[in-house]
Amino acid sequence: MALQWLTLVATIWLQSVNGTNSSFPAYSSELKRLLSISQLQLINLASASDAGKLLGWISGVAAAYLPLPLVLLVGAALGLVGYGLQYLFLTHHLSSLSYTHVLFLTVLAGNSICWINTVCYIIIIRNFPFDRQISVGISTSYIGLSAKIYTNIVDVVAPTSPSERAKAFLLLNSVLPLVVSVLVAPFARDAKVGKCKKLLAVGFFTTFVITVITGVFAVGTAISRFLPRYMILVGMLVMMIMPLVVPLVEKIRENLQKKCLIRVHDEHFTGFASMENGGKLEEEIGERDIFAVEEIGPKVMLRRVEFWLYFFVYLFGATLGLVYLNNLGQIAESRGCSGTSSLVSLSSAFGFFGRLLPSLLDYYFPKSKLLLSRAGEMGAMMIPMCGAFFLLLNRQDMSLYISTAIIGICTGAITSISVSTTTQLFGTKNFGVNHNILVSNIPIGSFLFGDFAALLYKRGTNNVHGDGNCMGERCYQTTFIIWGSLCGLGTLLAYFLHVRTKKLHSHA
Template identity: 65%
Template structure:
């Protein structure tokens, strides 16, 4: 049983440092200055980070054929190369990099994220077949902690933009080397719900998220070293989970009977809801109408939220807000809880959440984002910026978490690694379309002679359009709910 938890702990560690693309706003302005590029070209660099996901399906194929530890090392090596060379460029150690060199390096770095994500998802899904929703939810929520970790680490050092790139290169490599021995699939036959191990993990996760949010809301009250030390301690705590499980098993002998009952009941649930009995290959999936509706729902929800966060540095700068690092940290902390709560609710209120389709849940999380964008149009105050960033962070994080369940529900688990990477290929497409359009409007809003756009007009039209897209996403989620309902009825 301990091997189950060690695999989940490995996934937690991997995910906690795998949100390197969320750090882009922290060093984007420095890249723009050194490369002497326009806002449109800068946005294309943000797109490049997401463009690596277009090749994310390769990691799914590799995970089906190679040991998971090797898949991890490949992903960390790609990240170390992509971010490491960019760090040397910003540090003045390399002088001959062109814009297109940086673009390609950013694509490679962005692709590395897919490899680590794939291993994390597979560990959670295969090691806990009866509790995969909460296992995936716990591990994937820690991606929302990444920007918080990197921001605190850089603040301890020197708070320089290039340090983000250095940490982006070395943190995932260290974590992958540490987690590689734990990335083995265990015999999942003993998995069950409401065991001491999951209760311990849930408590630790909630405390970790609360700590991240609290230290983001009062950034100057706690020294960065204390924040980083607190997060490190909380990441070590899950190692106590196997011990908690063993103690519970020793005390409660009747668990053996309860396990058998749980397995029988949940096996029926898995067959009914998550589509374990079906195997839909990628080529067949992309020919189905519900896939493309699902694709657009994600595009107008989680992807749009990511585009906003990628542009957060320029948005804050144009509005005269100087706390860019605190905004990145805030979005990270709220994204953490956004990713975690859907799984938490499903775990404890499964009878109620069973009646709510993943499609309707995604639509419910897209609607508040519409209000967040319209709030930015109405109010130019920093309070509105911080509030909207928190809302976008928690909603886009929730959609990302829910989509993992939606992919399993619609297309099964056998080809999950490839199928889900095909879905998230909409992220670079949305990053390019939405981001470039925002950059063009930003350029149009500049006053002659100004290098950067200043004032609320820079993103006003962009926020109106993004808000409208969120409305469209909510409507499409309703359509997907109807199509999903019909599919369930046929099963």
């Protein structure tokens, strides 16, 4: 049981350093200066990291045939090459890199994120088969802290110089995931232990408390720097170590239990066998969301109506939310809102808790899943998201803050729910490939929705200002209407998928 919790801690640490693409704004100006590229080329460079997800299915294939520790190290090595060569370019150790080279390296670095994510998801699916959503939500919420962790380190090692900060971010992006991957690689495997519901409940409760405290600390120190920079970094490192409390306590409990079992055996009590491996394992699992799901391969999946419903639900939900958050700076500027940094912190915080929300609901209301499928849960999260896009038509700053909070929490929640949705619809055997095929709609959506919004913004620029900037609510007015309508369509598709899912699992 202790090893089981150690694998969860391993995924938490991996996810906490896997959001390397979030630090692109920190070094993008330096790349633009050294490469002498236009703003449009810089935008394409920013999208290149998402383009790496188009090849994410390769990591799924690798995970099906190679040991997970090896898959993890391959992913970290890709990041080392992708970010490391860019770091050498910024430090002038490489002088021959062209824009095309940097574009390719960015795609490679973005693809490395898929490899680490795939390993994390598979570890959780194998080691927490009856509590996947709870475990996934806890671990993936930490990816929202990546930017905070990297920033805290850079604040200490390179507090002032923009050039040195850019180099520090790229160096961390290349090295830190590799270091953590090497550290946790021995735990990237099947724990092969019994899973007792009551015992897991205690561990999950403790992990929830630690995660929430970590999130509150991260948000509090981001909004108000009431501590020195080095103290904030130390605090975050302590918060990252705290999840080890759970496997440590579990190990102590196991040792005490073994002593009790020996005593019971010596006194010739009956029922000794029923206490083996932690008690009534199978009986205490409970009536959970265990469906006899058909294991479906990627080729068959692509021919299923359920997949395409699911694909467009995710496209008009989580992907659309990510596009909004990626354009948040430009949106705030066009509305004359000066609190861009606070908006980014707000979206990050609510995204963190959004990823955690489905796990909390699963923990406290486990039987609710019998009433609402995963697709239904995704649709439920898209309803307020749809309203948030239309709320943005209001020119007040408060509407911008409220909408950003709603979109952040809903996007995070849908991203978390999607892992369990993939396993519920298509099984666990081919999860690595199937889920990476699904999330390939992120770069597709980023290109379609992002470029369309840019075209409308440019049209507003031509009509309003000649300085390249569009000011006023009209800049994104049509975009918000279109995004809100697409989100509404996605909600309807989620309902259809929910109906089909309930029908497929009516005998569960």
